[in-house]
Amino acid sequence: MGEHHTYTPIASDLAYTFGGVEPVASLRSGDTLTLFTEDCFGGAVTTVDDLPSRVCEFPYLNPVTGPFFIDGAEPGDTLAVHFQSIVPARTTGVSSTFPHFGALTSTSHTASLQPPLEERVWLYDIDSAAGVVRYRARNAEYTVDLPLDPMHGTVGVAPAAFEARSSLTADTHGGNLDTPELRAGTTLYLGVNVPGALLGLGDGHARQGQGEVCGVAVEVAMTTTITVEVLKQVRTRWPxxxxxxxxxxxxxxxxxxxxxxxxxxxxxxxxxxxxxxxxxxxxxxxxxxxxxxxxxxxxxxxxxxxxxxxxxxxxxxxxxxxxxxxxxxxxxxxx
Amino acid sequence: MGEHHTYTPIASDLAYTFGGVEPVASLRSGDTLTLFTEDCFGGAVTTVDDLPSRVCEFPYLNPVTGPFFIDGAEPGDTLAVHFQSIVPARTTGVSSTFPHFGALTSTSHTASLQPPLEERVWLYDIDSAAGVVRYRARNAEYTVDLPLDPMHGTVGVAPAAFEARSSLTADTHGGNLDTPELRAGTTLYLGVNVPGALLGLGDGHARQGQGEVCGVAVEVAMTTTITVEVLKQVRTRWPxxxxxxxxxxxxxxxxxxxxxxxxxxxxxxxxxxxxxxxxxxxxxxxxxxxxxxxxxxxxxxxxxxxxxxxxxxxxxxxxxxxxxxxxxxxxxxxx
Amino acid sequence: MGEHHTYTPIASDLAYTFGGVEPVASLRSGDTLTLFTEDCFGGAVTTVDDLPSRVCEFPYLNPVTGPFFIDGAEPGDTLAVHFQSIVPARTTGVSSTFPHFGALTSTSHTASLQPPLEERVWLYDIDSAAGVVRYRARNAEYTVDLPLDPMHGTVGVAPAAFEARSSLTADTHGGNLDTPELRAGTTLYLGVNVPGALLGLGDGHARQGQGEVCGVAVEVAMTTTITVEVLKQVRTRWPxxxxxxxxxxxxxxxxxxxxxxxxxxxxxxxxxxxxxxxxxxxxxxxxxxxxxxxxxxxxxxxxxxxxxxxxxxxxxxxxxxxxxxxxxxxxxxxx
Amino acid sequence: MGEHHTYTPIASDLAYTFGGVEPVASLRSGDTLTLFTEDCFGGAVTTVDDLPSRVCEFPYLNPVTGPFFIDGAEPGDTLAVHFQSIVPARTTGVSSTFPHFGALTSTSHTASLQPPLEERVWLYDIDSAAGVVRYRARNAEYTVDLPLDPMHGTVGVAPAAFEARSSLTADTHGGNLDTPELRAGTTLYLGVNVPGALLGLGDGHARQGQGEVCGVAVEVAMTTTITVEVLKQVRTRWPxxxxxxxxxxxxxxxxxxxxxxxxxxxxxxxxxxxxxxxxxxxxxxxxxxxxxxxxxxxxxxxxxxxxxxxxxxxxxxxxxxxxxxxxxxxxxxxx
Missing domain, CATH: 3.10.28.20 (Acetamidase/Formamidase-like domains)
Incomplete structure (x- = not known):
């Protein structure tokens, strides 16, 4: 078994791309790492009045902890990232609509001449002991408990072809996958594109529905433990x-x-x-x-x-x- | 409670569109109907040598039993179709690839200059008692049992706007929905577009994966029992x-x-x-x-x-x- | 040379589908026909206050003149439709936005939670002698002349597979093609799917931009002369x-x-x-x-x-x- | 008027991304630059036997000359790039099919199980004096002359949000636009995302059809003269x-x-x-x-x-x- 490291970034340590960033630390194949990840808003949304489009500044969205240099990882290898545990680091999760972003609105790309939907913030109580997150309607007295199901929206390595990609995007290198299947107890396999792989992760969700319909899950900082392993000369094309x-x-x-x-x-x-x-x-x-x-x-x-x-x-x-x-x-x- | 009818079509009774076809029988709101549906190949594929593109003739694909005239159903109403039971009427299910049809091939619409994939037929043993369908590879000694999960791929009413639509297509009127969620114990709600609604159904699947990736499920004739009910002046836009x-x-x-x-x-x-x-x-x-x-x-x-x-x-x-x-x-x- | 027929429908003669409609007249291969087509609004929009969503009633949109039975046309043949002339039958053309329809709005299918854009009507002066249509802004004193370039948005035959398709849709049978390339001096080739082909046409445009971006061209009734010819045993898959x-x-x-x-x-x-x-x-x-x-x-x-x-x-x-x-x-x- | 510079790169000077690359030279607003661009294959395809998938090595495809640092260009400005002239630097242009790339084949993303189309190379004679490029079929004696219409497929600046994007991709920063409209006599406006803008260009085409259907135009090295100008505090969101x-x-x-x-x-x-x-x-x-x-x-x-x-x-x-x-x-x- 490898060593167990811990890593807690300060704001200036956070990355906003996969690729193009210097590693913050090194790990060896087999090592375990407990790390802290900020939420997708950089922790700036704490009340329902903190509208993301006002309190966040592009491109400082969806910060990633890392990247970590994995000794011995080379292009053509696969990096296995096993999620031992993903634990909310706060007791309040945050969601919102965001102007011209989401599945049920026109967007910057599915462009229309319509004004954006109202920007609205929802706060969720996270009860890790009970295993629930509590939805509270903003314009009605309506509350329901949903299962706590922590996951990381964003996990990736540096891309190939000298690229650096925004942490908001997913592709062959991983990145902003935003799938609820990436929960504790699973192993993610990523093809290595550059020496050291340069693993980063962030964007913890206390839970999300399939499709992440409004564009924002129940966002929360996480304390996460992963074990990494390099599989030499094993190619993985897509995550x-x-x-x-x-x-x-x-x-x-x-x-x-x-x-x-x-x-x-x-x-x-x-x-x-x-x-x-x-x-x-x-x-x-x-x-x-x-x-x-x-x-x-x-x-x-x-x-x-x-x-x-x-x-x-x-x-x-x-x-x-x-x-x-x-x-x-x-x-x-x-x- | 309504009456319990039974209906077994002969080949010339089958329909290939929703709309544009005379009703085969009438039902009243609350009535129950036990009917027989042919498989999507019209029963023509019985051995692995029965390639669908040879034994089936366009447009005689995906036959539908019906349509049934539902007394009192008017445009603006909703027809509720409750599936009491869906039982395979044969002990062998059939699947296949089909030239330039399916998700992992270019098609008539996602057109390419590549030749089609090989057309191949698979037969599945259906064991209703054990609740399994048996997959057998064609080019290897490989067999696995999958859960029997009978469903109808195609259920619909006559469309609006004087249209008649092929039973291969789905739209607001229902039709070839091809979702495994349409199993016994569920109720399907369809908006009524024409007097009598003109309900038809077919395309039984012993089971299908999500996406129906190769384009063909485990196709089998079914004996199915439904109860219908008309919900007056209740609009339903999509199924x-x-x-x-x-x-x-x-x-x-x-x-x-x-x-x-x-x-x-x-x-x-x-x-x-x-x-x-x-x-x-x-x-x-x-x-x-x-x-x-x-x-x-x-x-x-x-x-x-x-x-x-x-x-x-x-x-x-x-x-x-x-x-x-x-x-x-x-x-x-x-x- | 064939005969020269003329045909002017009354409102109740108009069709709203391709397929599923009885022919209004017969032509022989080689015949020429001069006919009248109503505009896509059935002529109901005559002032800027005639909002289409109020003055038109679904599904009575985009009426088609015809269908015409072409003697001798059989499935497997091709019908050639040559446009001798397409002449605006009125001196005012009409365009509009329409709720949740068009390229720069969310729609019934590219669905969003946003309210529709404002519904607004524009009237165009058509000067056939000068060969221009005059755009006039509604909320500004802004006028520009655009080239008159008459065309038919909708030309088609009955579809295959017993279908009847709304005149709002295009497919292998033609229909609502909405391309400015379908102007006088061109020949359209359509595969024949049913005996007699059942040709219909409508939806005249004094002109349209590529893409018909707002969803509505400069709509106007037309007096159009076509010659038809049946090409026996010549297959045409797409128009x-x-x-x-x-x-x-x-x-x-x-x-x-x-x-x-x-x-x-x-x-x-x-x-x-x-x-x-x-x-x-x-x-x-x-x-x-x-x-x-x-x-x-x-x-x-x-x-x-x-x-x-x-x-x-x-x-x-x-x-x-x-x-x-x-x-x-x-x-x-x-x- | 600004200065007139010339720049001819050697192979090791070429860039394969927009962003993430150091500038090769500086220009001032108003300067004119005559530069050489290699073709998309790096000049490696010179005979019909030079199959691109063999003679080219990923990611060394579609090399870009530059980037050039434009003095005074800042985020929020617009860079105007005026194309004075685009002249083929060789008398032979090259095109090809490429495995699982192009519009009429399944691809890495529109994935199918079909094998790729044949990889084939075509050579075009470029006659700049006559203004034609000569198509020659590979498997027939068929030759036609097409109009010479030189253009750059790839022109861009460094992207925003710390990204570096492959020269094969287009986005808000420009890049691999591959439009025949980008010919001599036009001005391209690009929003500036980083200090100095970091302009690069390449991928000359002697001509291309709309859509670049097979994925490869008539590729050729170019000698190109541009004039650049910085428009201060003028935002341009898309090229x-x-x-x-x-x-x-x-x-x-x-x-x-x-x-x-x-x-x-x-x-x-x-x-x-x-x-x-x-x-x-x-x-x-x-x-x-x-x-x-x-x-x-x-x-x-x-x-x-x-x-x-x-x-x-x-x-x-x-x-x-x-x-x-x-x-x-x-x-x-x-x-």
Whole structure:
């Protein structure tokens, strides 16, 4: 087992891109790291009167903790990031509408001549012990408890081709994936594009619905523990998630059907590899047995996941050489 | 409680459009009907050598049983169709690839200069007692059991505006929705566009994955029992499903994000109506608590669902005046 | 040469679908027809206070004159429709915004929670002698003259597969193509799907910009003269236009890139056929020499055209067996 | 008038991103620069046997000459880049298909299970004196001359938000716009995002069709002369082109309708500003008088242009304070 590090950034340590940023620390394959992530508003929204478009300044949105240089990670390798735990660091979560952003409004790109929707902030009480977040309507006496289901919206490495990409965007390098499937107990696989991989993460959500419809989840700072492992000379083209029960391929694109196609295409190839089936037989199996959890339909690239239950595979332990099982166990031991 | 009818069509009774077809029988609001539906290939694919592009003849694809004239149904009303049971009428289900059709191939519309994928047929053993369908690879010794989860891909009424639409297409009138959420125990709500509504259904699936990726589910003829009810002067713009646990709005469109937008927009309005929340408060609740089950990403119109758990609503019994609960109970009694 | 007929419908003669309507008259291959078409509002908008959403009643929008039964036209044939002349039948054209319709607003399908844009009507003076239509701003003293360029937005035949489609939609059968390329002097080729073809046309535009951005062109009733010809056993999959200078393939679909793909795919195949080039050589030629005139980006299906100059072809007279040249000349003679 | 500089890069001077690269030289507002740009293949394709996927190495594709630091350019300013001349630097142009890239093939994002199309190279003779490029089929004796119409596919500045973007992509910063409208005699306006703007350009095309359908134009190195001017405190959100005859707004996005919406939205706002019309009156004018030239439908972001003839504006000389006219004249003098 590797070492256990901790890292808490100050505001000036935060990054706003994947790529183009110097690492804040180094980790070795096998190391565990407990870190703090700020919320997507940089902690600036604390009351319902803190309208994000006023209290936040572009491009200082969606800050990422890191990047971390992973010793020995080279282009052509895969970085496994196992999430041991994701724990809200505050007892209040924040959501909002944002002018011309979200799925049910025209936007900067799906441009219309209509004025934006009202910008409104909602605060959620987070009760980690009870495992709930409390929704409270702003214009009515209406309150319901939703399951607490902490996740990270944004996890990625530096992109290829000398690019630096805003932390608001997702692509092959990960980034702003905004899928509720990225919760504690899962392992995220990312292809390494630059020496050291340059891993960063942020954008904790106490929970989000599928699609992140209004564009903003229940945003909250997080205290998160991850274990990283470098899989040498294993290529991963699009981000993948492994849970105890399933394998998941992530597609990031517009239009949404391309995110769907990418994710399903990757899952078919992955299934063929793990079962020995030819492409068409794998296509058929995925067609009947797969699900397609929606990530977000609001960010610069939408995300769709393609998911297959592991019990349909002949040897689930063979997935990435048993990395998830190893990290899952090791993680449990090291907590 | 209404009467219980049975109806078994012969081949020449089958319809290939919604609209433009004379009714085969009449039902009254409250009546129950047990009917037989052919599979999407008209039963013509029975061995792996029966390639659909050879044994089926366009446009004689996806036959629909009906239409049924529902007495008293008028434009501006809603037709509730409660599925009491959906039972495979054969012990073998069929799937296939089809030239230039499906999500992971170029198509007639997402046109490319590439030749089509191989056309291949798969047969599934359906074991209704065990509740499984058995996948068998064609080019490998690989077999896995998947849960039997019978559903109808195609249920609809005659469209508005004097249209007749192919049974391969979904739109506001329902049609080829191809969502696994349309299973026994649910109620489908469809807006009525013409006198008598002209309900038809078909395209039974022993199961399908989300997205119906290869374009064809585990197709099988069905023996299905429904109860219908006319809700006078209740408008329903897009198809909606109610299960014991959730309300679901269905969007049918291309591109896929428009299917998503339609479904979420309808769910926000429905949620606002059922909770008394204003639009933005409902938008926020749906954003954090909703899911977005994918229907199909292969048909002329894709389908996305927006789903909200009923326990978040103040009075689930108020949904369409308690229709689902009433039909669910009545259905149980009448079986 | 065929006969010259004239036809002027009364309101109750107008059709609102392609398919599902009885023919109003018969023509023979080679016949010429002068007919009257109402504007898309049925003539109901005559002042700036006649807001379309108030004075028009769904589905009585976009009326079509016809359909005409073309003797001898059978499925598998092509119907050539040559436009001899398209002349505004009134001296005032009408345009408007329409609630939740158009390219720069959210719509019923690209759904948002925003209220619609203001509904506003513009009147245009049409000066056929001078060849101009006069734009007048509503909220400013601003007037500019635009070239008169009359065209039909809607021309089609009955669709295949027993369908009846709203005159607001375009597809393989033609319909609401809304392209400014469909002007006098061109020949439209449509695949025949039913005996008699059942040709209808309407939706005259004194002119429109590419994309028909606000959703409504300069709408006006027309007096139009066409000559029709049946090309036996010549298949046409998507609508095509031939002008004196160019061949054009039309794709009708959403998303817009699929309309683009369809049109380019069809043009590549057509170019290969006319040049004897293999597919890739034709693809290359079209890539460097083709243009892509935008039709509409507002209707249920968008339209894109793919256009190749005829002088790049070895024998322009070979296009559809010289039909356009023959009709062009014959038309000139018969005027 | 400013100084006239010349710049010829060696291979190691070339850039592959906008942003993240040190400037190679400085210019002052008003300066003229004659520079050399390599073709998109880095000059590596010289025979039909030089398949791009073999002779080029990712990410060393689409090299850009620059970036150039423009003294005094600051975020919030606009950089005007006037193209005095664009002259092919070689007598042979190159095009090709490329595996899983282009509009009429499935791609990495519009993913399918189909194998790629054949990779094939075409060579074009460029005759600058005659003003033609000669297409030669590969698998037939077929030759046609097309008009020489030199342009730059790729022109941009460093993006905002600390990003560095691949030269293969277009966005608000310009980049791989791939529109035939960017020819000599036009002025490109780009919003400045970083001090010095960091202008780069490359990807010369001897000509291209609209859409750049196969993904590759007639690629050739260029000798190009530009004049740059900084417009202080003038914001430009999306790239704009001014020619002698028209103003054009460029939208870069997927899906294609969003590129369309962006471009039209920007043109409506620009038209409102130049005419004093309110938004809806400008929307109406653009709807009837505008055209929508297609740029590319193949790159990571597609490009659409919205174009309005300048004679419809009350004072064409007011566009960006008369910059185009001034640079057009100055350029003529300095040639």
């Amino acid at each position: 993948r998630i492994e849970s105890d029960d399933a394998i998941m391929s992530i597609g990031c694109a517009r239009p949404l059907e391309d995110a769907f196609r990418i994710s399903q295409h990757d899952l078919v190839a992955w299934t063929a590899e793990l079962t020995g089936l030819d492409t068409l037989d794998a296509y058929q199996l995925v067609s009947q047995a797969g699900t397609a959890p929606v990530g977000n339909v609001v960010d610069p690239n939408y995300t769709m996941l393609a998911r297959l239950p592991k019990h349909l595979l002949p040897d689930a332990a063979a997935i990435y050489g048993g990395t998830h099982r190893r990290l899952r166990t090791g993680g449990a031991e090291s907590r | 909606r499903i109610e299960s014991d646990d959730a309300i679901m709005s269905i969007g049918c469109a291309r591109p896929l994000e428009d299917a998503f937008r339609i479904s979420q927009h309808d769910l926000v309005a429905w949620t606002a109506e059922l909770t008394g929340l204003d639009t933005l408060d409902a938008y926020q609740l749906v954003s954090q608590a909703g899911t977005a089950p994918v229907g199909n990403v292969v048909d002329p119109n894709y389908t996305m669902l927006a789903r909200l758990p009923k326990h978040l609503l103040p009075d689930a019994a108020a949904i369409y005046g308690g229709t689902h609960r009433r039909l669910r109970t009545g259905g149980a009694e009448s079986r | 095509r236009i031939e002008s004196d200078d160019a061949i054009m393939s039309i794709g009708c679909a959403r998303p817009l890139e699929d309309a683009f793909r369809i049109s380019q795919h069809d043009l590549v195949a057509w170019t290969a056929e006319l040049t004897g080039l293999d597919t890739l050589d034709a693809y290359q030629l079209v890539s460097q020499a083709g243009t892509a005139p935008v039709g509409n980006v507002v209707d249920p299906n968008y339209t894109m055209l793919a256009r190749l100059p005829k002088h790049l072809l070895p024998d322009a007279a070979a296009i559809y067996g010289g039909t356009h040249r023959r009709l062009r000349t014959g038309g000139a003679e018969s005027r | 704009r082109i001014e020619s002698d005859d028209a103003i054009m707004s460029i939208g870069c996005a997927r899906p294609l309708e969003d590129a369309f919406r962006i471009s039209q939205h920007d043109l409506v706002a620009w038209t409102a500003e130049l005419t004093g019309l309110d938004t809806l009156d400008a929307y109406q004018l653009v709807s009837q008088a505008g055209t929508a030239p297609v740029g590319n439908v193949v790159d990571p972001n597609y490009t659409m242009l919205a174009r309005l003839p300048k004679h419809l504006l009350p004072d064409a000389a007011a566009i960006y304070g008369g910059t185009h006219r001034r640079l057009r004249t100055g350029g003529a003098e300095s040639r």
